[in-house]
Amino acid sequence: EVQLEESGGGLVQPGGSLRLSCAASGFTLSNYWMSWVRQAPGKGLEWVANINQDGIEKYYVDSVKGRFTISRDNAKNSLYLQMSSLRAEDTAMYYCARGYSGYVFYDSWGQGTLVTVSS
């Protein structure tokens, strides 16, 4: 069974940093594009970042470029999102999602980890 489990969320002050992790199981992580998608409280879905199978190609939404870094460790079956210079508008549930067969629509999602940026 495919499983994705996010961790690392919490309360952080504006300007602070946080590292999210996503533990993958039930499939071979190295075969898939992976993404982070976020959802502010009561709002819609927003794509944040993509990373290809070997971690060479990375793409970000404009609002997080230069502040967030997506990475992966296929040997550890893990995906990461390093977030810095956090802002109140980064407050959201952050989901880890698996791309389907080489494309970036998502057939599996984690339950999410909540990031709250507040003083």
Next chain:
Amino acid sequence: DFVMTQSPDSLAVSLGERATINCKSSRSLLYNSNNKNYLAWYQQKPGQPPKLLIYWASTRESGVPDRFSGSGSGTDFTLTISSLQAEDVAVYYCQQYYDTSTFGQGTRLEIK
């Protein structure tokens, strides 16, 4: 950049009736080399992550009931639920994956 616009923002339909949600892209999602539309639909229920329903604009994900169908090409797409069931109450999102990823703003579907 792609802008995805869904209509309506909310929709109330009687049980057993048809529900139709529209999604319009600011640019064509049809990739000429493979003749595929890079458009997916998701369902999200409260407190849950999204669930993939449709991809390539009209291909139903495994296990999704056949009352869900997708149609359209280029810039205009539709998700249709042929006979609304109580468990279909949710927010529905379209997503383009032609160039990175962009979601529509969501359509809230309720029972009338």
